[in-house]
Amino acid sequence: MTFIKTVSSRLCRQFRKVVWNRRKYGTEIRNIGIMAHIDAGKTTTTERMLFYSGYIKKMGDIDSGNTVMDYLPSEIERGITVQSAAISFHWNEAQINLIDTPGHVDFTIEVERSLRVLDGAVAIFDASRGVEAQSRTVWMQADNHNIPRLAFINKMDKTEASFTNSVDSLKRRLKANTLILQLPVIQDCQYIGVVDLITMERMEWDMNVVNPNQHGRKYNKHKLTRTDEGWGNMVAARTSIIEQLSDIYDEVALLWLDGENAGNAEKFPTVELKKWIRQGTLDQTIVPVLCGSSFKNIGIQPLLDAVVDYLPRPEQIQHSFLQYYNDTLSAMAFKVLHDKRLGSIIFVRVYSGHLRSGGTIYNVNKQSEEKIGRLMSVYADEYKDTKQIEAGNIAVISGFQNTVTGDTLVESKEAFEAAVNKANVLHRQQDDGNHSVVLAAVKIPEPVFFCSVEVYSPTQEKALRHALDVLCREDPSVRATIDDGGSIMLSGMGELHMEIISERIKTEFKVDAYFGPIQVAYRECPSVQATHKAAYKRTILDSNYEIEIGIQISPSAEAGTVTDPSQVLKPLYNPELCHSAALGVVQAFQQGNLLGYPVMSATVQLLAVRAKRGCPPGLVTATAIKCTREALDKAACDLLEPVMNIEITTRGENLLQNILGDLAKRQAKVHNIESSDNEGNMKIVAEAPVSEMKGYASRLRSSTSGNADLSLQISGYQVVSEERKHHLKNLMRNFG
Numbered sequence: 001m002t003f004i005k006t007v008s009s010r011l012c013r014q015f016r017k018v019v020w021n022r023r024k025y026g027t028e029i030r031n032i033g034i035m036a037h038i039d040a041g042k043t044t045t046t047e048r049m050l051f052y053s054g055y056i057k058k059m060g061d062i063d064s065g066n067t068v069m070d071y072l073p074s075e076i077e078r079g080i081t082v083q084s085a086a087i088s089f090h091w092n093e094a095q096i097n098l099i100d101t102p103g104h105v106d107f108t109i110e111v112e113r114s115l116r117v118l119d120g121a122v123a124i125f126d127a128s129r130g131v132e133a134q135s136r137t138v139w140m141q142a143d144n145h146n147i148p149r150l151a152f153i154n155k156m157d158k159t160e161a162s163f164t165n166s167v168d169s170l171k172r173r174l175k176a177n178t179l180i181l182q183l184p185v186i187q188d189c190q191y192i193g194v195v196d197l198i199t200m201e202r203m204e205w206d207m208n209v210v211n212p213n214q215h216g217r218k219y220n221k222h223k224l225t226r227t228d229e230g231w232g233n234m235v236a237a238r239t240s241i242i243e244q245l246s247d248i249y250d251e252v253a254l255l256w257l258d259g260e261n262a263g264n265a266e267k268f269p270t271v272e273l274k275k276w277i278r279q280g281t282l283d284q285t286i287v288p289v290l291c292g293s294s295f296k297n298i299g300i301q302p303l304l305d306a307v308v309d310y311l312p313r314p315e316q317i318q319h320s321f322l323q324y325y326n327d328t329l330s331a332m333a334f335k336v337l338h339d340k341r342l343g344s345i346i347f348v349r350v351y352s353g354h355l356r357s358g359g360t361i362y363n364v365n366k367q368s369e370e371k372i373g374r375l376m377s378v379y380a381d382e383y384k385d386t387k388q389i390e391a392g393n394i395a396v397i398s399g400f401q402n403t404v405t406g407d408t409l410v411e412s413k414e415a416f417e418a419a420v421n422k423a424n425v426l427h428r429q430q431d432d433g434n435h436s437v438v439l440a441a442v443k444i445p446e447p448v449f450f451c452s453v454e455v456y457s458p459t460q461e462k463a464l465r466h467a468l469d470v471l472c473r474e475d476p477s478v479r480a481t482i483d484d485g486g487s488i489m490l491s492g493m494g495e496l497h498m499e500i501i502s503e504r505i506k507t508e509f510k511v512d513a514y515f516g517p518i519q520v521a522y523r524e525c526p527s528v529q530a531t532h533k534a535a536y537k538r539t540i541l542d543s544n545y546e547i548e549i550g551i552q553i554s555p556s557a558e559a560g561t562v563t564d565p566s567q568v569l570k571p572l573y574n575p576e577l578c579h580s581a582a583l584g585v586v587q588a589f590q591q592g593n594l595l596g597y598p599v600m601s602a603t604v605q606l607l608a609v610r611a612k613r614g615c616p617p618g619l620v621t622a623t624a625i626k627c628t629r630e631a632l633d634k635a636a637c638d639l640l641e642p643v644m645n646i647e648i649t650t651r652g653e654n655l656l657q658n659i660l661g662d663l664a665k666r667q668a669k670v671h672n673i674e675s676s677d678n679e680g681n682m683k684i685v686a687e688a689p690v691s692e693m694k695g696y697a698s699r700l701r702s703s704t705s706g707n708a709d710l711s712l713q714i715s716g717y718q719v720v721s722e723e724r725k726h727h728l729k730n731l732m733r734n735f736g
């Protein structure tokens with residue numbers, strides 16, 4: 001009895017200490033993302049993480065379509081992840097907020113958005129393929145955002161798997177300074193575990209567990225000694241780790257070369273090793289490499305340990321804007337989702353201060369207050385109400401009306417103004433550095449595909465508008481516009497992107513709609529500067545008006561379209577007249593004179609707007625449309641088409657001729673062909689019009705029997721040659 005009392009009071013004391021520490025220091029948080037090439041195993045790995053951390057009782061399986069992270073019907077059907085979803089679970093006293101990122105090229109905006117709120121990432125590679133084209137794209141994006149990374153070589157169970165080749169490809173193709181922390185354990189040609197070179201333990205997973213709810217949960221740990229087979233290799237690998245770190249950090253070199261255990265890798269203190277691996281990961285001087293097989297449930301627990309041990313805590317990442325907010329709230333909306341029960345919900349990353357339920361916040365970008373409906377923490381597609389979310393953590397909010405992805409949220413208008421004042425003072429004192437008080441917004445590229453949408457019955461119109469409204473708020477790369485004829489045009493970043501949006505409109509929002517064929521979004525742009533000034537006589541309800549408008553259109557290097565009247569000018573002497581005219585310019589720019597495509601890469605200046613007092617604003621807008629069209633005629637517009645960067649890596653040289661022949665037929669310009677390694681693999685870098693690349697991924701897969709990797713990325717717009725313009729005009733005529 002006394003014993004029970006002693007134990008329970010000790011436990012109480014310990015519990016109080018944990019609670020007290022948490023209050024003082026906050027929970028240890030890791031905001032991480034998983035990034036990789038499509039099919040490398042992100043979803044499978046995430047499911048295993050949730051299973052071993054105790055959040056799900058039964059493991060989901062991507063091939064059966066019952067995973068927690070991929071929950072949209074369209075994701076389940078295709079077996080791919082199309083939307084970032086955040087999830088939070090605990091591992092070793094730390095709370096891991098995991099943001100799943102899609103691997104498909106059409107969703108790079110999603111990847112970009114999640115990368116902005118991550119403090120660290122796990123990059124997953126297929127051990128039989130090493131670095132694939134898409135993983136390079138995502139790696140570069142992570143480089144741009146300075147995100148510390150761990151590499152996980154997955155699928156080690158495959159017969160073609162090679163740990164050494166995969167690590168080599170990381171070094172070669174990503175220029176990563178890899179630090180190998182584990183070696184694979186192979187027995188009877190089967191991958192069964194890893195050797196941890198830091199703790200010098202061998203971990204083996206029992207492959208004969210019958211109960212599916214125990215799969216991979218238990219594994220045998222064996223402390224290695226000199227008598228173990230391969231001891232010499234393992235000590236050599238540990239020595240390599242220490243030497244690599246010594247080259248970067250003098251403190252490690254001192255420890256390694258001095259003292260009683262100098263040069264003895266076996267005796268080098270594990271605590272020091274872990275400390276410097278962490279430092280190197282945060283400094284991004286090294287990339288720790290681990291391996292496993294998510295599908296066979298091997299290596300997940302050590303991967304989670306490494307996430308906690310080596311990836312940064314939120315407070316270790318410096319954000320320059322934070323200096324202006326001290327302990328008051330600053331946060332960023334990084335995702336808007338439509339939830340069936342809750343309506344629009346916003347995923348928010350808190351950088352400083354607290355988010356409290358029931359309060360209001362100030363949206364800096366929208367310059368308006370938003371009232372927090374419910375404040376929740378996240379668990380896949382389930383959310384739990386909470387009273388407060390502290391700095392460094394991720395929250396889900398319902399009830400916001402105007403907030404969209406990328407908006408900065410702060411405590412109040414006063415707090416924002418105080419931050420601006422502080423920044424101004426600092427700006428005066430030191431003219432260098434970044435003085436922005438908001439987080440930089442994600443740059444949304446111009447959409448490259450579009451289609452028309454029509455409802456079968458007018459009763460469905462309201463529902464369609466609601467669906468489009470929600471989808472555009474969720475994903476800023478989706479746009480819905482109304483053309484001159486009153487038809488709704490939906491545009492997006494890729495064929496798959498468009499297909500998924502239309503499917504969601506039909507299934508999730510239950511709108512019975514017809515979607516026209518998906519077409520490439522061409523653009524028009526001025527080739528020369530043009531100035532046009534004219535006076536127009538107008539009669540409306542027996543009143544005569546003379547409206548004079550002057551406009552200048554110039555070609556610009558910026559790729560965007562003019563969508564906001566305030567982009568058009570600084571107000572002349574009559575701001576209202578000017579605003580009406582600017583609206584007309586924006587409207588005229590939505591349909592160019594050449595083929596009716598939006599005009600982009602142009603800057604516009606209103607030079608004059610004059611009209612008699614009392615002239616209706618609508619009349620000024622209509623006149624400005626006419627004047628802009630006339631000015632566009634003078635600006636000799638070119639037709640632009642979207643182009644893609646193509647990167648193809650072939651296994652074997654013999655496929656090269658076929659691929660090049662096919663690319664030539666698709667009007668591609670080949671920029672470079674080079675040998676990508678010593679095994680006869682070739683890399684082709686090219687650029688081609690998006691319209692010519694329809695269905696190319698599956699064509700390449702079948703023509704090479706899967707022996708080529710493809711990465712496609714929209715690279716921008718190019719001027720269409722006269723010959724090709726003629727060809728496209730004919731096509732469009734036939735199409736119409």
Ligand SMILES: Nc1nc2c(ncn2[C@@H]2O[C@H](COP(=O)(O)OP(=O)(O)OP(=O)(O)O)[C@@H](O)[C@H]2O)c(=O)[nH]1
Pocket residue numbers: 036037038039040041042043044045062063079080081082102103104154155156157158292293294295296
């Ligand atoms: N052999 C083997 N197959 C695996 C392993 N991990 C995942 N897979 C399989 O690889 C395929 C892709 O796995 P996912 O987890 O969906 O990959 P993903 O990276 O999430 O894919 P996207 O969401 O489409 O980007 C599935 O068929 C998995 O069963 C592994 O360790 N070994």
